[in-house]
Amino acid sequence: MELSPRPSATPGVPQGARRRTPWVYGVLLLVALGLGVVVYQGLNSASLYFYNADEAVQQRQDLSDRRFRLQGTVQEGTVTTTGNGVTFTVAHNGVDVLVRHQGDPPELFQPGIPVVLEGRWAAAGDEFDSDLIRVKHSEQYVADNGDRIEDAEDGQSADVRPSPRNP
DSSP, X not given: OOOSOOOOSSTTSOTTOOOOOHHHHHHHHHHXXXXXXXXXXXXXXXXXXXXXXXXXXXXXXXXXXXXXXXXXXEOTTOOEEETTEEEEEEEETTEEEEEEEESOOOTTOOTTXXXXXXXXXXXXXXXXXXXXXXXXXXXXXXXXXXXXXXXXXXXXXXXXXXXXXXX
């Protein structure tokens, strides 16, 4: 019985090692490139740009019909309820933007508070069509109702406390 190793079929390549053909590297490169394109598109389409009202007005032509976030303060006396939403004006740095919102505004929505709106410029006119309102709220509740916060942290409700006569 012959026990000596067989000579390699390809000179300079150790026995048992495989040679990969160039098309395998090409396929791997195409897969990596495809994944890169998918990730880039996903990240690009998932991001919404944020503009203050004055910046959005200044860049209206560039934004055209792209969706973005608009920040401003709801102006006093401009909130009007419509059949399918609300219209109001927001302002930032002295620039006003008329907003037409579809749907119900959040409970904390009121004049004089900062809001962030999601939507796009209307096709005609200088109105902003919004479908989402985010209200920026202050820490005023904590300052005005500190005892309720403490009770909640202790596991009690501020409205339901044992009476001194009935512990």
